[in-house]
Amino acid sequence: MSIMSRTLAQADPEVSEIINNELERQQNTLMLIPSENYASRATMAVTGSVMTNKYTEGYPGKRYYNGCIYYDEMENLCIDRAKALFRAEHANVQPHTGSTANMAAYFAMLEPGDKILAMKLEHGGHLTHGHSVNFSGKLYDANFYGLSEDTDQLDYEEVRRRAHEVKPKLIVCGASAYPRTIDFRQFREIADEVGALLMADIAHVAGLVAAGVHPDPVPVCDVVTSTTHKTLRGPRSAFILSTKKWAREIDRAVFPGLQGGALMHVVAAKAVAFKEAQSLFFREYQRQIIRNGQALASSLLEEGFRLVTGGTDNHLMLVDLRNKDISGRDAANLMEEAGMVVNKNAIPGDPLPPAETSGIRPGTPGLTTRGMQEPEMQQIGKMIARVIHDGRSDQKVLAEVRAQVRELCEAFPIYEHLP
Numbered sequence: 001m002s003i004m005s006r007t008l009a010q011a012d013p014e015v016s017e018i019i020n021n022e023l024e025r026q027q028n029t030l031m032l033i034p035s036e037n038y039a040s041r042a043t044m045a046v047t048g049s050v051m052t053n054k055y056t057e058g059y060p061g062k063r064y065y066n067g068c069i070y071y072d073e074m075e076n077l078c079i080d081r082a083k084a085l086f087r088a089e090h091a092n093v094q095p096h097t098g099s100t101a102n103m104a105a106y107f108a109m110l111e112p113g114d115k116i117l118a119m120k121l122e123h124g125g126h127l128t129h130g131h132s133v134n135f136s137g138k139l140y141d142a143n144f145y146g147l148s149e150d151t152d153q154l155d156y157e158e159v160r161r162r163a164h165e166v167k168p169k170l171i172v173c174g175a176s177a178y179p180r181t182i183d184f185r186q187f188r189e190i191a192d193e194v195g196a197l198l199m200a201d202i203a204h205v206a207g208l209v210a211a212g213v214h215p216d217p218v219p220v221c222d223v224v225t226s227t228t229h230k231t232l233r234g235p236r237s238a239f240i241l242s243t244k245k246w247a248r249e250i251d252r253a254v255f256p257g258l259q260g261g262a263l264m265h266v267v268a269a270k271a272v273a274f275k276e277a278q279s280l281f282f283r284e285y286q287r288q289i290i291r292n293g294q295a296l297a298s299s300l301l302e303e304g305f306r307l308v309t310g311g312t313d314n315h316l317m318l319v320d321l322r323n324k325d326i327s328g329r330d331a332a333n334l335m336e337e338a339g340m341v342v343n344k345n346a347i348p349g350d351p352l353p354p355a356e357t358s359g360i361r362p363g364t365p366g367l368t369t370r371g372m373q374e375p376e377m378q379q380i381g382k383m384i385a386r387v388i389h390d391g392r393s394d395q396k397v398l399a400e401v402r403a404q405v406r407e408l409c410e411a412f413p414i415y416e417h418l419p
């Protein structure tokens, strides 16, 4: 049998087995990581399609390789869908990941050594927002704003004060671990006061923004970057939106500035995801993500957990575990033993190092994709409480919660079509 016709199981049983095990893990655990989701069957089909075979350096109509007729059509379709979904003047759909999207945005707007002002990593920002271990902190003069010590929320007067003090060329807003709404208009006012450019990184809330259930950064920002695989529920990738004014610089920064050929099978999958996100179902899905977030938050509060900011407006919450005498790392490991997958996360002013942390960051996009609603969130809040309160000393508790997880997974299945 030729290599072209063998199935994966025939061609490579080892890889096939690992993937099957991963499918089973996803099917039989509750995924509470707010930066992950379950891509649709259509999205996954496209990432495994023949679109993976072609080099397409350049842009539609201006390629460095021949044979790109359908790739031009596909990339234009993807661009048009991204622009329509976010009502943006320009879209570049080639960035491989959120980090390269941010890098390209900086390359387009900044020179090395220029000042940026962004949210501190420890308060919810992202590594690519100027952290010293990241290219963004090494290439640029990175300055930070934090959250209010009283409310753990963004204090726009403090951002304003920092902006006037630093006089950055670029202000970055958007976050990885912030449970409240971000007011992009206030950032625009502040940027205008100090003559700065404004970029929003909406990697986390892109789905909420697309569905109109979170304020829209596009009308007030020069550039907006995002991933496609979190609330947006597309393939694991990213894109950049901008005003017409920045279109050329953004495109040149992505290619040839930063990347070679685009991953066209992923560009095609992004086109599918942008279409899915136009639907009424998707809007309702995003609303349910928020309702589920609030239901899970209230269940955790009832169980005596402290939430940073006291609750959530979006798809995630930050649980401060200091009153539970367990670190974020240990809590996340314990929860995994019971079949609930969550990530440890620093909380504002965290006394523990990043590898340990005092918090976890549960989110609802994945649970909502499974079709779960408020009653299941109430139940999951109680299951988390049982594991953290009693699971450390009692293996029986972990086994009982694991059985509840199984039942929920069976009642709300995913990827039933897969073998």
Ligand SMILES: Cc1ncc(COP(=O)(O)O)c(C=O)c1O
Binding pocket: 035, 096, 097, 098, 099, 100, 102, 125, 126, 128, 174, 175, 176, 201, 202, 203, 204, 227, 237, 238
């Ligand atoms: C706000 C934000 N920006 C950028 C990224 C980076 O995305 P990627 O992991 O695709 O590079 C993330 C990832 O979690 C993020 O939360």
